[in-house]
Amino acid sequence: MTEDTIPLPAQPRATTSDFSPEDAVNAFIEPMRAATTYVAYGCAARHFLYWLKLQCIPISTLDAAVLRRFAGHDCSCPRYSAAQLRDPYYINRVRRFVRFLEDRGDIPIVSDFADLDQHLGRYADHLASLGYNRWSQRGLNSTAQHFALWLRASRIGWHDVTATVIERFARHDCDCGEGRKQGGISQTGIERRRRGASRFFAFLRESGCVAAHEPAQTREPVLEAYGNWLHQHRGATEKSIDRYVSEVARWLPELGPDPSGYQASSLRALVMNQPASRSRASIRMTATVLRSFLRFHAANGRCRPELQHAVPSVAPYRLSTLPRYADQAAIEQIISACGADTPTRIRDRAIILLLARLGLRAGDVWLMRITDIDWQHGLLRVHGKGRRSIHLPLPQDAGDAVAAYLADVRPIVAEERLFLRLCAPFTPLASSSEISGILARHLVRAGITGVPSGAHMFRHSLATRLLRQGAGLEAVGAVLRHRSPDTTAIYAKVDIPMLQKIAQPWPGDLAC
Ligand SMILES: [Zn+2]
Numbered sequence: 001m002t003e004d005t006i007p008l009p010a011q012p013r014a015t016t017s018d019f020s021p022e023d024a025v026n027a028f029i030e031p032m033r034a035a036t037t038y039v040a041y042g043c044a045a046r047h048f049l050y051w052l053k054l055q056c057i058p059i060s061t062l063d064a065a066v067l068r069r070f071a072g073h074d075c076s077c078p079r080y081s082a083a084q085l086r087d088p089y090y091i092n093r094v095r096r097f098v099r100f101l102e103d104r105g106d107i108p109i110v111s112d113f114a115d116l117d118q119h120l121g122r123y124a125d126h127l128a129s130l131g132y133n134r135w136s137q138r139g140l141n142s143t144a145q146h147f148a149l150w151l152r153a154s155r156i157g158w159h160d161v162t163a164t165v166i167e168r169f170a171r172h173d174c175d176c177g178e179g180r181k182q183g184g185i186s187q188t189g190i191e192r193r194r195r196g197a198s199r200f201f202a203f204l205r206e207s208g209c210v211a212a213h214e215p216a217q218t219r220e221p222v223l224e225a226y227g228n229w230l231h232q233h234r235g236a237t238e239k240s241i242d243r244y245v246s247e248v249a250r251w252l253p254e255l256g257p258d259p260s261g262y263q264a265s266s267l268r269a270l271v272m273n274q275p276a277s278r279s280r281a282s283i284r285m286t287a288t289v290l291r292s293f294l295r296f297h298a299a300n301g302r303c304r305p306e307l308q309h310a311v312p313s314v315a316p317y318r319l320s321t322l323p324r325y326a327d328q329a330a331i332e333q334i335i336s337a338c339g340a341d342t343p344t345r346i347r348d349r350a351i352i353l354l355l356a357r358l359g360l361r362a363g364d365v366w367l368m369r370i371t372d373i374d375w376q377h378g379l380l381r382v383h384g385k386g387r388r389s390i391h392l393p394l395p396q397d398a399g400d401a402v403a404a405y406l407a408d409v410r411p412i413v414a415e416e417r418l419f420l421r422l423c424a425p426f427t428p429l430a431s432s433s434e435i436s437g438i439l440a441r442h443l444v445r446a447g448i449t450g451v452p453s454g455a456h457m458f459r460h461s462l463a464t465r466l467l468r469q470g471a472g473l474e475a476v477g478a479v480l481r482h483r484s485p486d487t488t489a490i491y492a493k494v495d496i497p498m499l500q501k502i503a504q505p506w507p508g509d510l511a512c
């Protein structure tokens, strides 16, 4: 008796009434009769159906999770062997069988558009019309297809897609491509999956294929109140508020809702007992936000103000012994190493000169708009933190670099932001950290070592230089647009001997 003739058990109990396992397996292997592998396919499908019956799993509820359970089951099914299950080809045959059942309609598919191929086709045209290069198009199309496959396997309907679903897709342990007739799908990292899926989903929404129904995000009342307080009393921007509020949301359940019950020990524990995978910088962020959250409660009389001091300070892990600034010669070396021989370098040079000459924050440069430059008066409007904007004189070389970028390089698109990506679809840079990334790339390329990375280095360098030239803290604070003298004092700490020399009283007369 060959394996494929092992009689199947009677129809599994809870399956749809007109499903016949025997017919299903026969129909599945029928087209493969010519190939010798059909026996193996039949055997795998029968084993699977047998196991489903034992587990009382209805055919109509099969999904990727059930398949994984089957692949891992401790097999003692009569006449089947546990060793077979460890063969990846074996499980792939079962996957093929499940797909076959889906196509035949035995398993209801919630997420499939009848015309998914058409949507994918229109998406491909849409990407091509935006001017993406061949490789980007291929990657985005493949991820869109992957997302559709995964939704189908996870039995999630397009109408149920939310940010959480996209995140699950980004992080799923992928076996979607296996067991498909038309080969695999290209594998990509988490970030690309997330971006690709969001893009395709946004496209479907914009074209009206999927109704926009995203449930309104309702924050807990305390988070809502904290967000409002940050806005009103701290002048925080929307972006900062989002960051702070989502950080609080992460540990609020652990901390508990009633601030009057907060204990110094639990606050310490919250900061100290972070997962090992979190970076030092993220833990510092937790400490900063926790202090701010306690300040918010203290301001409203809901907890003791001194509790903030229970939050431990987290020392920076790396670079803590390295200077946070570079000397003038190094700054000039970075600028000249940038060059101006390719479009990207022309853009990057403008960015680096703005950072170096004006001590701008990466975020200031990132958000800068074309209309922020007043060419007639040589002024640059900087929005800065906390919705304050001021005008700074635009130094000659930085102005020239920006003018060269605008004249020769910047894509001509309807976009307000000054600095754009230089390949299609010419979107603004994604975040302020991209500015720091640009700087880091140039440092590596030019082989410049011994200077701190990150765009803030230029601010520290400028502050240090001004202080060395004899400027007082207030003057430096004005250049750096600090609201509080305490912040400027932090910069001054970069050079203690120099600080001792100037020893300016604060607040005092301007030294320059
Ligand atoms: Zn088994």
Ligand SMILES: [Zn+2]
Residues within 6 Å of the ligand: 146, 150, 172, 173, 174, 175, 176, 177
């Ligand atoms: Zn996958």
